[in-house]
Amino acid sequence: MAGLKILIAGAGGQLGWELQRTAPAEVDVLAADKRQLNLLQPDQVCELIHREQPDWIINAAAYTAVDKAEDEADIAYAINRDGARLLATCAAELGAQMLHISTDFVFNGQKGTPYLVDDQPGPLGVYGASKQAGDEVVETALGGRCAIIRTAWVYSAHGNNFVKTMLRLMTERDQLGIVADQIGSPTWANGLARASWRAVQLNLSGMHHWTDMGVASWYDFAVAIQEEALAIGVLRKPCVISPLRTADYPTPAARPAYSVLDKTPTLQALGLQAVHWRQALREMLAEL
Ligand SMILES: NC(=O)c1ccc[n+]([C@@H]2O[C@H](COP(=O)([O-])OP(=O)(O)OC[C@H]3O[C@@H](n4cnc5c(N)ncnc54)[C@H](OP(=O)(O)O)[C@@H]3O)[C@@H](O)[C@H]2O)c1
Known part of the structure; x- marks a missing residue:
């Protein structure tokens, strides 16, 4: 990796921030x-990429407001599809490679067993x-010169x-109701960032999945957050957490x-090896 120049798009986000602090010492990072x-400003993006000539672009930028996207489809597509295509096209022009980040939300959740990359x-x-459309345009523009990592429940x-x-x-509260019938894998962005750097190091290509190990419902996750936070004094008082059904907690976007x-x-x-999500949660809470 020595001497590689890596452009991180979306450096201000959760993953972008973790990518910066886990970057290998020998790479030249442009965060x-x-x-x-700004993926909504194509001229600015192309000018920056052609000026800096990175070897890799890591796209950690995205429109991630899941519910708001239902009312802002044009903006979500402009960033998650057209913005991804812009980065991929610029990368192709330079002969650069790209690591693009995608989501478990491309799946409908009906399968009942873990999703395979080609499901x-x-x-x-x-x-x-919009994220699925982004994955497709990146693959089309770059073929084997891109890797896509789908992840989930990032914090x-x-x-x-x-x-x-x-x-x-x-x-703030004494009681909370949290959805207990949506199951996924909580994922610390720090581990995802480390996996992303390894992907660059190994010239990974194709579709991949990365989350922390284990599964939980949002309710399980909330209970664990409370237990771990109380144990280290990040929380000072307990709160009663009750399981809810998705049907009891309607949101604009279905999950x-x-x-x-x-x-x-x-x-x-x-x-x-990914760590179990609860271990990762403990490490993140210790940082707060
Ligand atoms: N968060 C999750 O639970 C989750 C789950 C599965 C997959 N993912 C995927 O993981 C990746 C990283 O997500 P994250 O959790 O780090 O998200 P995040 O914290 O929301 O970061 C996304 C970043 O993209 C930036 N951004 C938004 N619009 C932009 C634009 N027009 N041009 C350039 N940058 C723009 C945001 O800036 P502003 O905040 O200033 O708008 C933000 O800094 C994304 O691809 C996301 O789809 C996330």
């Missing part, structure tokens, strides 16, 4: 947040559909996410009931 690289997507909402000490929302609500991703080939290809 671009939305001010420096048929069937997104339930605009966000998932980090930086940015907005379920863990930080729970800590706030558990501080997959089961979105566990099979990681077996990716773990083999990367030569990595």
